[in-house]
Amino acid sequence: MTNEKKLELLAETMDLEAEDITADKVLSDIEEWDSVSAISFIAMLDDEFGKTISAGDLKRCKTVADLMEQMEE
């Protein structure tokens, strides 16, 4: 999957406009990245990549790029 498509999915997960999200953004700086978005992210990984992520792995994600790294089949 292209990085562009991944960013699109992440924007959807956080209900952001696609142009408001870039790989270098720090998650704690994104107002929309909260516990509810995290649940949506976990659901999206499952739907799109058939993958489950552990709470520990998710906690270690600090940037948008870290989330994108998890988005592999």
Next chain:
Amino acid sequence: MKNPMDLSNKYILITGASSGIGKATAIYCAELGAKVVLMGRNTEKLLETKKLLPGEDHQFFAMDFRTLLGNSVRRDYLSELFGQITAGDRKLDGFVHCAGIASVMPLKSLTIERLHEVMSVNFYSFIEMTRNYLKKKNSNDGSSIIGISSVLAVRPREYELAYVASKAAMDAAVPVIAMESAKRRIRVNCIAPGSVNTEMAANMAREYKNQNFQEKQKKQSIFGWQQPEDIAKVCAFLLSDASRAFTAQVLRPDGGYR
């Protein structure tokens, strides 16, 4: 003169718009100045409704929730459809879910397929449409979502399990959606009519094969049968700024159901 129910320049999506309450709501909203997007099963009937709308720029899309949410759900279909509706950065100001089918079926014959069909049109579609509506790119803050429920959700009749359950599910879901969309001040409410003079009610009377159905239903309510226009007016109220303080409610324009 001030019109508190003015819908000028509001962009409203209405399902079930080919007949009954949906059709009446589309007409009434357009009369109040709204631009309307009609959705329904039957293209010809949608076209008929569209012809009755004053003003320009109304659109319609044929859509059958039975096939959409049946056994093979096309996940991306609705998001593509919303993409068309909101093309050119035009966001919606309201969504009224009038799509619904009645079903008279004793429990012993209520197969999971029949139950699923009614739940798909009456309830799953409401949730799936609402989910898409609530994406920021599709709707404005402060807008309004309405589900057409039924008095039967709280005053059930025998042999209508699927219908009753689908409407009760809607009543139960609305406060949850209201809480989740509060941050954007999007209001979410149900309207639960009693007996309304629609094609659906006429078909129902036929299914019951009961001459007294009309008469019995009339006696059930102080004002007797309601007209689709009576419900359309309550929809317009909930879509307008006049109802700013209403969310997570079930409004009951049932003529005093007893």
